[in-house]
Amino acid sequence: MENAKFQFINVSKIFSDKDKKxxxxxxxxxxxxxxxxxxxxxxxxxxxxxxxxxxLMAGFDKPTSGKVLLDGHPIEKPGLDRGVVLQEPTLFPWxxxxxxxxxxxxxxxxFPQKYKENARRxxxxxxxxxxxxxxxxxLSGGMKQRVAIARAWIxxxxxxxxxxxxxxxDAQTRLIMQEFLLRVWDTLKTTVLFITHDVDEAIYLSDRxxxxxxxxxxxxxxxxxxxxxxxxxxxxxFSNAFVEIKHKxxxxxxxxxLKTMLEVER
Numbered sequence: 001m002e003n004a005k006f007q008f009i010n011v012s013k014i015f016s017d018k019d020k021k022x023x024x025x026x027x028x029x030x031x032x033x034x035x036x037x038x039x040x041x042x043x044x045x046x047x048x049x050x051x052x053x054x055x056l057m058a059g060f061d062k063p064t065s066g067k068v069l070l071d072g073h074p075i076e077k078p079g080l081d082r083g084v085v086l087q088e089p090t091l092f093p094w095x096x097x098x099x100x101x102x103x104x105x106x107x108x109x110x111f112p113q114k115y116k117e118n119a120r121r122x123x124x125x126x127x128x129x130x131x132x133x134x135x136x137x138x139l140s141g142g143m144k145q146r147v148a149i150a151r152a153w154i155x156x157x158x159x160x161x162x163x164x165x166x167x168x169x170d171a172q173t174r175l176i177m178q179e180f181l182l183r184v185w186d187t188l189k190t191t192v193l194f195i196t197h198d199v200d201e202a203i204y205l206s207d208r209x210x211x212x213x214x215x216x217x218x219x220x221x222x223x224x225x226x227x228x229x230x231x232x233x234x235x236x237x238f239s240n241a242f243v244e245i246k247h248k249x250x251x252x253x254x255x256x257x258l259k260t261m262l263e264v265e266r
Contacts, residue, residue, distance in 0.1 A: 001033035004069070005191045006057060006159055008032045011066035012216075013052050026052040028216035030066070034208075036158075037189040041196060041206035043249060045257040049217025050195045054161050057193060058084050070159065080108065083152030083190075087164045089144040091136040091151075097123065098132045101150045115154070122150040125184055142173040146180070153188065162194045166201070175233060178204060186229065199249050203242060204233050211249055214256040221252055 001007065013027040026049040034040045042050045055061045056068045059078040068075045070082070091100045098119050105115035123132060126146040136144055145165060152160060166174045178201060185192060196202050202209050203225060211221040223245060227236060236242050 001035070003035070004033040005036040005038070005071065006034055006193070007067075007069045008053065008056070009067040009069065011053075011056065011063045011068060013049070013056065013061070014064045025216040027056075027063075027218075029218050032210055032219055034191055034193065036191055039185060039192045039194065039205060039207045041194045041202035041209045042212060043196065043199065043202050043209055043253065044212030044217065045214055045253055046197070047215055048212045048256065049215060050212060051163055053217070054084075054163050054193060054195055057159070058082055058161050080104070080155040081158050083155060083157035083160045085145075085148050085152050085160065085162045085165045087167045089136075089148035091144055091147055093136050096133050096135055097128060097139075097147050100136070100147055101154055103151065104155050118154050118156075119150075122154050125153075125187065126150045127180065140173070141169050142177055145169070145177060149181070149184070153184070153190070157190065159191045159193065162192065164195055164197065167197070174201075179233070181205070182230070199246050199253070200237060202249075203245055204231060204236060209249065211252050212256070214259040220256065221249075223249060 008030050011027055011030040012025065013030075015024045015026055016022065030049070030053065032040075032053070042053065044050050052061070056063055057070075057075065059075050059082065062076075092103065095103065101123060102115045102119045105118070123129060126149055128143065128146055128150070131139065131143065136147070139147070149165070166177045169177060182205065194202075194205060206225055208225065209223040210219050211223065212218065213220045225245070226241060
């Protein structure tokens with residue numbers, strides 16, 4: 001893809017045990033590219049390599065072969081140009097909301113005047129105005145995840161990497177957080193790589209969905225989502241187009257999951 005914001009080019013990732021006697025191929029011939037401002041979702045069965053791909057893009061690990069590029073340059077290490085949000089918000093319990101959000105800039109010696117101004121903006125943007133001085137134990141699960149998202153966005157990354165960020169939330173809170181995320185994303189237009197097991201969530205959020213094979217993970221299918229934005233989940237999920245897309249994706253994931261189960265039985 002020309003002018004891709006990020007790109008995986010024929011990436012393979014092999015993990016070895018301590019004695020290097022047993023090898024696990026997590027990714028093989030993995031190819032994916034996203035345009036600037038695009039919202040991309042990765043779907044696949046458990047253990048297919050979704051989180052491995054995200055860790056490579058984050059710079060937490062390096063590919064065994066192939067290239068992982070950001071703005072055309074190889075990713076060598078973690079950087080402020082990539083924000084990461086995990087399933088658990090991992091907030092510091094002894095820090096307030098503002099202190100958690102500004103932790104990154106403070107550690108990178110950003111001028112207080114700049115990060116304090118940005119903190120106010122992002123705390124307002126994620127709907128936590130009035131909670132600046134609260135501690136994590138005083139917040140709900142959804143509010144904690146909003147703090148984590150604000151913490152990732154305050155560095156103004158060009159790419160936001162999200163690994164099942166709403167997976168630990170109850171169903172109602174999850175829906176609210178999905179709508180909240182799209183509102184913020186629509187304002188900032190950050191390129192997003194979002195990992196989820198939830199097909200409905202992927203269809204609702206994304207511009208394109210990439211469905212992975214069972215391990216070793218490759219891209220098996222790309223699905224372009226035809227729905228305009230903003231989207232109303234209450235009407236979207238009952239549309240014929242939504243049901244048709246969901247059926248196609250679920251069928252592919254079921255096939256790949258069965259492959260994994262059969263492999264285990266052998």
